[in-house]
Amino acid sequence: MSQTIAIETRDLCKSFGDVKANDHISLSVPAGTVHGIVGENGAGKSTLLKMLFGFYHPDSGEVLVSGVSQSFTSPSDAMAVGIGMVHQHFMLVEPFTVLENIILGAEGSSKLDDAKGMARAKLLALEEQFGFNLPLDEPVETLSVGVRQRAEILKALYRGAETLILDEPTAVLTPQECVQLFELVSQLRDQGKTVLFVTHKLHEIMAITDNVTVIRAGKTVAERKTAETSSEELAELMVGAKVVRATARDANEATTARLALENVKATGDHGLMLKDINLQVLEGEVLGIAGVAGNGQTELLEIITGLRPVDVGKICFDGETISSPQEMTDPITLRRMGMAHVAEDRLKTGVVESMSARENAILGYQREQEFSRKGLLRLKAIAEKAAGYFESQDVRPRNPDLPIASFSGGNQQKLVIARELAQDPSLMVIGQPTRGVDIGAVTKIHDQITALRNAGKAILVVSADLDELLAISDRIAVMCEGEIVGTLNIEDATETKLGLMMAGNKGEAA
Ligand code: ADP
Ligand code: MG
Numbered sequence: 001m002s003q004t005i006a007i008e009t010r011d012l013c014k015s016f017g018d019v020k021a022n023d024h025i026s027l028s029v030p031a032g033t034v035h036g037i038v039g040e041n042g043a044g045k046s047t048l049l050k051m052l053f054g055f056y057h058p059d060s061g062e063v064l065v066s067g068v069s070q071s072f073t074s075p076s077d078a079m080a081v082g083i084g085m086v087h088q089h090f091m092l093v094e095p096f097t098v099l100e101n102i103i104l105g106a107e108g109s110s111k112l113d114d115a116k117g118m119a120r121a122k123l124l125a126l127e128e129q130f131g132f133n134l135p136l137d138e139p140v141e142t143l144s145v146g147v148r149q150r151a152e153i154l155k156a157l158y159r160g161a162e163t164l165i166l167d168e169p170t171a172v173l174t175p176q177e178c179v180q181l182f183e184l185v186s187q188l189r190d191q192g193k194t195v196l197f198v199t200h201k202l203h204e205i206m207a208i209t210d211n212v213t214v215i216r217a218g219k220t221v222a223e224r225k226t227a228e229t230s231s232e233e234l235a236e237l238m239v240g241a242k243v244v245r246a247t248a249r250d251a252n253e254a255t256t257a258r259l260a261l262e263n264v265k266a267t268g269d270h271g272l273m274l275k276d277i278n279l280q281v282l283e284g285e286v287l288g289i290a291g292v293a294g295n296g297q298t299e300l301l302e303i304i305t306g307l308r309p310v311d312v313g314k315i316c317f318d319g320e321t322i323s324s325p326q327e328m329t330d331p332i333t334l335r336r337m338g339m340a341h342v343a344e345d346r347l348k349t350g351v352v353e354s355m356s357a358r359e360n361a362i363l364g365y366q367r368e369q370e371f372s373r374k375g376l377l378r379l380k381a382i383a384e385k386a387a388g389y390f391e392s393q394d395v396r397p398r399n400p401d402l403p404i405a406s407f408s409g410g411n412q413q414k415l416v417i418a419r420e421l422a423q424d425p426s427l428m429v430i431g432q433p434t435r436g437v438d439i440g441a442v443t444k445i446h447d448q449i450t451a452l453r454n455a456g457k458a459i460l461v462v463s464a465d466l467d468e469l470l471a472i473s474d475r476i477a478v479m480c481e482g483e484i485v486g487t488l489n490i491e492d493a494t495e496t497k498l499g500l501m502m503a504g505n506k507g508e509a510a
Contacts, residue, residue, distance in 0.1 A: 006162070010062040029163075122158065134151055146177030163196065236499045264278075272311075290477070301462055309323065395414050425457065428449075
């Protein structure tokens with residue numbers, strides 16, 4: 001008995017400049033199943049989906065739908081063969097009603113009222129079949145994110161989708177909305193639809209998929225039946241077991257805490273995110289924070305660097321309270337106190353894309369005397385500073401006048417790190433120090449972190465790369481679902497132990 005294959009890809013490749021976003025991706029999705037695609041941020045998931053939906057054209061390789069080779073030139077080609085997609089960012093028109101949004105661009109008649117009448121009957125039938133219960137006549141702008149997402153799914157079904165592609169659908173949902181989405185996805189499968197469910201959260205994969213494909217750095221690294229794998233195995237596959245680098249470290253006997261979080265709770269964008277966090281970063285140590293992305297690491301960085309308030313507890317820096325439910329110290333003051341911050345999301349908070357590299361080289365420090373006098377920027381001082389950073393970090397191309405956006409991610413990161421190191425900070429808080437950075441620069445950045453550590457500074461590093469943490473940390477704390485499940489001394493830390501803890505297993509906690 002052979003099962004029909006809804007979608008198959010063979011050696012799909014897609015590059016953006018030097019980045020191989022998809023490097024020979026092959027997968028096969030049986031009809032009537034929920035197929036998970038899992039991988040860290042930047043692994044290439046969205047790129048793959050966009051090729052399946054005709055949004056990008058592959059550089060090479062093949063997409064087959066029900067066994068027939070396709071050459072999509074636009075999403076309408078994909079829709080014509082029954083593929084629908086719900087994007088990470090919704091594409092609904094806010095002032096229009098749900099009904100209007102669904103028929104927008106799909107109605108056959110030029111008379112909107114006729115079209116609406118016909119659409120309503122068809123939509124009610126679909127609602128009944130899959131249990132949607134959407135307010136068809138409400139303007140989209142009045143609806144919650146969860147309801148909007150259901151509207152997008154209904155829209156795809158209305159257009160005849162047999163296969164639905166959901167790109168990180170739970171990233172924007174509350175836990176309650178996630179439960180509803182899971183119910184809808186099972187309904188869809190039970191009624192014979194095929195669902196591609198993309199996420200970087202392992203428990204979601206375990207909960208609702210039949211099969212799962214793991215993608216790492218643009219490559220398919222494994223395909224499993226969900227029933228035959230585990231969160232632990234998937235965590236290891238996602239992160240990869242690579243060689244551990246060793247950087248020379250001086251012995252450290254210090255016991256003074258530069259940074260201390262005491263019983264901290266904090267709210268994320270979708271409810272309680274950090275639950276009773278206690279941690280210390282000592283003088284002369286690198287504390288690594290490991291975890292699958294989305295388990296509170298981002299919020300942790302934000303509360304430490306003055307970007308997000310705490311609800312309970314306090315944060316102390318060199319003995320002074322810098323955040324409590326009553327007050328939060330702003331990022332500029334924190335910088336003046338000696339806290340440097342290399343932001344996790346470079347484009348959101350680390351650089352300003354519309355400005356030149358030179359301006360970015362002093363970003364956050366532009367009010368300091370060195371760079372401004374009586375409200376005017378000291379352009380010569382800034383130019384000299386930027387030129388110095390370009391030399392010391394080997395930033396290429398060697399032209400600070402270019403807009404920062406024209407530099408590769410790695411070169412942007414080198415500049416940001418030079419900027420933050422230049423302040424001789426006593427505490428350095430770093431998110432994803434080498435994401436998107438070329439191998440040569442990775443070693444250099446690691447050496448700089450180790451040098452800072454050997455000079456007695458305190459460093460907190462959040463990284464999705466376990467090898468990185470194993471190479472530079474003195475201790476590694478593991479986060480899962482907003483909690484620190486345990487902390488390991490570097491001598492005791494192994495990929496396997498960390499992988500288990502990343503999946504929420506407290507048994508290994510030291
Ligand atoms: P994921 O969805 O798994 O987080 P993506 O497919 O979005 O990953 O990205 C994979 C890689 O391709 C990343 O390094 C990303 O920076 C790069 N990339 C994705 N889209 C573009 C684009 N339009 N232009 C340049 N680089 C891109
Ligand atoms: Mg994505």
